Amino acid sequence: MPSRVLLIIFCLLFQVVSHAQTGTFTGIRKVVIDAGHGGKDPGAVSLNRKHREKDITLSVALRLGKLINEQYPDVKVIYTRSTDVFIPLDKRTEIANKNDADLFISIHINAAKARSASGTETFVMGLDKSSSNLEVSKLENSVVVLEGDDYSSRYEGFDPNVPESYIIFSLLQNSHLEQSLQLAALVQEQLADGPIKVNRGIKQAGLLVLWRTTMPSILVELGFISNSSDLEVLVRDENQQNFAQLIFNAFKQYKIKYESGSGMTSYVTAPSDKRVENKPEVKPDVKPEIKPETKPEEKEAVSQDGFYSIQLLAVAKILRSNAPDLKGIKNTEYKLVGKFYKYHTGNFATIEEASAALPEVKKKFPQAFIIRVENGTIVPMNK
């Protein structure tokens, strides 16, 4: 009877969803909003010296926080600064980490020597050696020289003007890269309809303020203070409100997507990787140098009929089997999907068995979800 089949499918889905809701995962509860620069660090300054990055970023940050407070009273908004004060980059990261925030959104205004450069772009942490991204990194990291003589020791020898020192970023933890990219994609999608239409896309760069955050983190550049038409837009109150609203819209979409049964629903209904792959600007730093131990015989044996497994995380590079990102979970395998290595654990014949194992995995990976593996690749759950 078809109706009975439907009922069974419904029950199975319900079981998975309720597991997702009863796990340790609690959703987006704390957001850190980081207004770039401040105090003795004006950030980028307009050519006529009248407008400073630090004032525009603070205005947009406070407006964004207000929107979140109004529409999500249960979400705690934490500002790295709410006045015109100087906050070192590592202090900003520390505020986010100490508060155990779920998201970190850093707001900046761009500048370039070429006055024609215009548009919005969103960065996630990564090592990208292209010169234009290095220019942004230098711009946003250069503040450390204002932080006192000890900056080099606080940032592990980092010097913003020495390209070689950007190598420290290759040691970054990539466990939140996929979520950061998802949020970045939503932000850019929104901004493309905003007052500055040029969409420069999502990029990766070595940015100190994102370097050590332990949650999904993005840095938004809302336009170029060095471009006369961008500047005209950026300085107006109503546009600053508009930018805050657009970032809020992206936050809202991300929150809904992330909390609706975690990553599983988004995987089934709208594979987010596809959207990311369509953006040619995204260049994750894929360096598969370390070969983890794999047992191909075993993999092939189980892949005949397919199996259920639990996805832990997706990263842009292959991890060592004892990498801290895997949080001590043994018997992990990965599948390369698009540009990401999706790590999963467990080999279950039925979705019920996978559902039973999920809560334990969620203690270490709150965003973990069930996947189906066939012929060595991840296939949609609704197949």
Ligand SMILES: [Zn+2]
């Ligand atoms: Zn900046």
